[in-house]
Amino acid sequence: VKIKGSDTEVNLAVILAEHFYKTDTHRSLAISGGGSGLGIASLLNGQADMANSSRPLTQEEKDLFEKRGIALKTVVFAEDATAFIVHKNFPLDSINVQALADLLSGKSKTWRQVTGQSTPVNIYGRQNNSGTYSFVQKKLGIQFSADSKEMNGNAQIIEGIKTDESGIGYVGAGYIMHDSAGEQGVKVLRITDSAEKKAISPLDAQAIAEHRYFFQRPLYQFILSRSWTKAAPFIDFEKSKKGQEIIRNSGYYIID
Amino acid sequence: MSEEKIKLSAAGVNLWFGNKQVLKQIGVSFPENKVTALIGPSGCGKSTLLRCFNRMHDLSPDAKIEGQFLLGKQDLYNRDISVTQVRRRVGMVFQKANPFPKSIYENINYGLKINDVPPSERLGIIESALKESFLWDEVKDDLKKPATRLSGGQQQRLCIARTVALRPEVILMDEPCSALDPISTGKIEDLIRKLQDQYTIVIVTHNMQQAQRVADKTVFMYLGEVVEAGNTKDIFDHPQQELTANYVRGHFG
Amino acid sequence: MSEEKIKLSAAGVNLWFGNKQVLKQIGVSFPENKVTALIGPSGCGKSTLLRCFNRMHDLSPDAKIEGQFLLGKQDLYNRDISVTQVRRRVGMVFQKANPFPKSIYENINYGLKINDVPPSERLGIIESALKESFLWDEVKDDLKKPATRLSGGQQQRLCIARTVALRPEVILMDEPCSALDPISTGKIEDLIRKLQDQYTIVIVTHNMQQAQRVADKTVFMYLGEVVEAGNTKDIFDHPQQELTANYVRGHFG
C-alpha cells in the first residue's frame, strides 16, 4: 500500500505503520511525505493508494477526480492544531489573529506593531502545496508575502526559528509536542481571535476538544475506492485502541 | 636477369584519405620468392600502399581506393574472396612488434584456432614456425611466458613466427627493424633472407643500407608516386631519376 | 689543425632518470666559434646530454646529474650563477619548432621582456635578430601575424631568431631540421654556417650527410657513452672504432 502526502501527518503515519507491521507482517506499507498536495496529486496520478492530507479537497481537485473517474473514500483520523512559533527569547507569548494576518501577508514588514521593535519579520512558511500553507492562508484570509521562506518540512521551520530571533513560522502540533519546555529553542505562541477572548495554546487539549483553538483542523486520509480492501486493515488499526493511543502520544488529538 | 614470376601486383592505384590524395597512379609488381624493398621519405605513402595489399584500409571509412590488386591471378578486392582470406594469404608484420598480451604459445595458437587448424596439428606448426623464425632455441622452455616479457627483437621475431605459422603466400613488413638494436636487426635480416625461399616478401625500410643488404628489388616512392623501381643494385648505384639519386645519397628525408 | 679555444665542456658526467643510467662518464668539449655535431642512434642520450648544458633537467625531479659543466671557466651548476642566466647564455633550439602561440613580434619580445631589456632597445634587437636568421625579408610586413601561421621552416628560423636575440654565447640545437623539407633544411644549414662566426654551436642530428655538411667537429655517442670524437672528416672517413664505422655506414639506427 502506497501512502503519500502531508508532512504534518507523515511521522504519525510512520509510527502507526511501524506498529501495524508488528501485528500484520504480510502487508507492506510504503510511506512518503511531502505536502498534502503531493498525496492528493499522487492519488490523481495513480501513484498512491492512500493520501494523507491536512486539508479537505478543493473544488478543483474534486472536479479532477470526477473527470478522471476516480472514486475516493475519506477518513478523518485525527485532529491537528497548527502552532505558531517564534524564537525562545521572543518578548511575547501570545498574538492575535489580525496581527498574524498582517505579518504573514507582508503588510507589516517589521515587528513594530506587535512588540514595538522595528526588527524585520522573517517568515518561515511551507511550500505552496502544503495543506498547512493553504489552511493558514484560508483561515487568515491572506496571501503569504513573497518573501516568506518556503521550507520543505515542519522540521526545517523549527530549525530556522531556533536561530532567528525575529522569525515566525507555523508547524503542526505533532512537531512541538516533543518540546514543550522549549528545549528545541522555540516558543509556541498562544492565539486569540478577538481582543476580549483569552489566548489559547495549541497544546491545550481541553480547548481543542471544545473546538476553541482558532487554527485547529481535521486530518484526512483519502483512499482510492479500488484500494480500499488493501488499506482497510491499516485504517482499522488506526481506529483501534492501540492506534488511538499512538496518535495521542504523538501530539495529535482525537475528536469523536 | 632471369625470367620472373610476378606474385603480387597493383595497377592504377589511387588512394584518398578524405580529400587528400595519398597514392597517385601507382603501379608496382613484386616477383615471387624475392625480397622487394619499398623506400622513400617519411609520409610518401609506403605504409599506405603496403596496407592496400592485405586490405587493412577496409576499416578506415575515410579511405577511398581505386585500382587493381592481384595476388597471382586473384583480384584481392573481388567479391568472391573475403577479407579474412586475403589477410591469411597475405601476412603482415608491423613496424612496432605487436604481440598479443598472452603467452608466447597463445600468440601463435590464436591464429591457428581462428583459422580452424585442428588442435592435433597445432603444436607441430607452432614449433616449426618458431624454428623458422630463429626463436625456438630462445623460448622453447618458456612457451607459457607472457610474450610482452620478450625483448623487442624477440617480440618482432615472434610476430614473424605468428605470421609464418599461417603459411601465407606473401609477407608484408612495414619497417620491422626500426625499433631494434643492431644485433636484433641482424637476426631479422638473416631471417628475411631465409624466408625468401618460401615466401614473397615486401619490406618497407628507411635504412638505405638495409635495403641494399636484404632486397633483390627496390621501389622508390616520393609524394605518393612511384618514381623508380628496379634491381636494388641499379637503384642505388645508377639511379635514373635525380630525385632517386638525391634521396639515396641522403640529401633529404 | 689550428689551436682551439674550448667554449663549452663537460667532464665525468653521469645522469640517471630514476634508477636508469642514461649518461655514463661523459667527457666532451666544444670549441669556440665552431659547429660540433652530436650523432648516435636513437635513445643514446644525445638530447639528454645537450639539455644538461642549459640546465633543462632542473625541472625533472627524477633526473640525477653528476659531473662538471663549464662555460668558459664558469661552472654552470655553481651556486653563484642562476639558472636563468645559464639559459640566457646558452640558448637552445628544439627539434620541433616551438614558437609561442603569439605574434611573430611577441615571440622575440617575450624573451627580451623577461630578461629586462629596456623597451626602447627592443625593436632594434628584434629586427637584427630576424635579419641574422634570414627571416626578416619574409616577415617584415607582418610582424603581428601569429607565429603559428608560418611554415615549418620559417617557424624554426623564428625560434633561432628568438634565441639569437638574447645574444647567447652558445646555441644548442636538437635535431632542428628533422621535421623540415629539403629547401628549408638548406636554409637552416646556411644559417648555421653563418652564425658560426659569432656563436659556438652544438647540433644533434640523425642525418649523416647533414653532419658532414655543417659540422667542423663530430661526437659519436652510443648507449649513453661517448665512443669517439674528433674532426668530422676523420669520424666519417677514418673512424677509429668499429661501432662508429658501423653507425656512420648505416648498419643500425
Next chain:
Amino acid sequence: MKKLSPIIEWFTLLFCTGTVLAFLVIILYDLISSGLPALSWKFVTTLPSNGMTKGGILPAITGTVILTLLTAVVAVPLGISCAIYLNEYAPDHWVTRLIRASIRNLSGVPSIIYGLFGLALFVKGLHMGTSVIAAGLTLGLLSLPYIISTTEEALRRIPASTREAALGIGATQFESIRDVVLPSALPGILTGVVLTLSRAAGETAPILFTGVAFYITGSSGFLNQEFMALPYHLYMLSTQHQSIVEVRPLAYGTALVLIIVVFLLNLTAFYIRYKHSNNE
C-alpha cells in the same frame, strides 16, 4: 618586485590547493567525527524503529544496493556495446557525429531532468508506477553516457597495432574485439563502470519522483514496489523529520554510510587502475 614574486607565487599556489583540500578535510572530518558514534553493526543491520528515531537503516542500504545493481544491469551492457560501436565500427559520418554529440550533451543534462524523463517515460508512459524498476531504469539512462565515454576512452587507448595484429592473421573484426581489444581494455572499462555506479548510488534527484519512499514496512524486494535509499533517507532525516534534533545523529550516521559506500566503490576503481598501470 623580483624579490616578491616567489612569495606571491608560493602563496597563491598553496592557498588554492590548500583551500580545496581543506574542503575535503572539513567534509570528511565533520561526517566522520559526528557520524562515527552513530555507526554500529546494529545500525546497518536493523530496521528503523520508533518513528525512525531509533534503530538502523537496513532498508535504505538494501534499497541503494538493489538500485545500483539495476542501474548496472541497464547501463553496462548498453553502454559498452554502444562504445564498441562508436569506437570500433562506426564510420565518421553524420549519424556517428550525432550520436557522439548526443552522448556529450546527455552527460551534461541535469540529473533532475532525467528524473522528469523517468517519470514521463517509465512511471507514466510504460505504467511501471513509482517503483525500484522505474528508478533503476532512470538511473541507468543517467549513467549511460558516462559509461559510454569512459569505455570509449579505454578502447581508444588500445593502439591500432593491437587490432591489426589480430586482423593481420585473419581474425574477423568481431573476433579481434572479443579476443584482443576487450581483454586489454577491460581494466579501463571496469574503472569507468565502477566510478559511474558510485555516482549513481549517490544520486537523489532522479529517484525523487520515480519510486523512492520515506518509510517502508518490512522488506520490499519486488521490482514493482517503492523502496528506501540512502541519499533520500539522509535528505528526509535532515529536512523533513519531525524531531530533527533527535535524528541528527542518525542523519550523520546515514551520511557516513553513504560516503563509505561511495568511497569503497571509488577505491575499487582506483585499485583497478593502479594495478593496471603497474602491469604496463
Next chain:
Amino acid sequence: MKLAARESTDRLVKLLFRATGLLVIMILGGILLMLVWNTVSFFLKVKPLDFITGTQWNPTSGNARYGLLPLLTSTALVTLGAMIIAIPLGIGTAACISEYAGKRLRNILKPLIECLAAVPSVAIGFLGIVFVGPQIADMANQANGLNALNGAILLAIMALPTIITVTEDALQALPHTYREASYGVGASRWQTVRKVVIPAAAPGIIAAVMLGVGRAIGETMTVLMATGNAAAFPKGFFHSVRTITATIAIEMGEVPYQTTHYYALFAIAAVLFLVTLLVNLVGEYFVNRYRKYQAA
C-alpha cells in the same frame, strides 16, 4: 563453411552494436521530445511572454503566476557566486598539480580531488544545513544561513573537481615545447606558467569553466537543501533563493499530471535544459579548439 559462419556472426554483431548506438540518439530525442511536448502544452495555456518576463512564481494561488525570472535569476546568482569562488581556486590548484607538483605529490592530489568529486550531493547539502549554514549565519550575523551564499559555496565545492581536472588536462595537453621555449629564453617557472602556459591553455580552461558552470546550474539536492527556497525575486547573497532545479524537485511530486502547473514544471525544465545545453556547447567548442591547437 565455417568461415562463412564466422563472417555472418561478425555482421550480426555489428548490427547489434549499431542498434545500441541509435538507442542513445533516441534517448536524447526522447528527452527533447518530452520537454518540447509538455512545454508546448504549457504555452497553450500561458502566454510565452508572460512566462519569460514574469517576475512572480506562484502557481498555486487562485490567480496562478508562472514567472520564470525569479527562478532564473536565483539559478544565475547561485551559479555566479559558485564560479567566483571556484574559478580562481580551480585554476590555481590545477596549475599547482600540473606545473609544480612532483609525480608523487600528483599521485596523491589527483585521487583526493576525485574523492571530492565523489561526495554525493545530498551529503554536501546536508553539510550545508548542519555546518556551512550556521557558520555563515554566525560570521555574517544573519538569522539564518540558508541563503544564496550557502548554495554558492557548496556548488563551488561540487564544481571544483570538474574545473580542476579539465584544466589540469588542458595544461598537461599543452605541448611540452611551449614550456621549454619559455625556459629556454630564461623565464622563471612562475613567469612561464602565467604568461605562456595559462594563456596557451585558455581554450581548455574556458571549457573547464563551462563544464563547471553546467554542473552548478544543474545541481539539485544541494541547493534544495541549503538555499532556503524563497520564491521571491532574489535580492542578494544573504537572501534565500529558489533555483529552477529546486522548484522542480519541490513541486513535481505535488502536481496532478496534465495540469497547467505540471506543464509549467516541464517548461522550466526545458529552460534549464537549454541553458545547460548552451553552456555545454560553448564548453565543447573550446575543448575542440584546444584539441585542434594541440594537433597543430
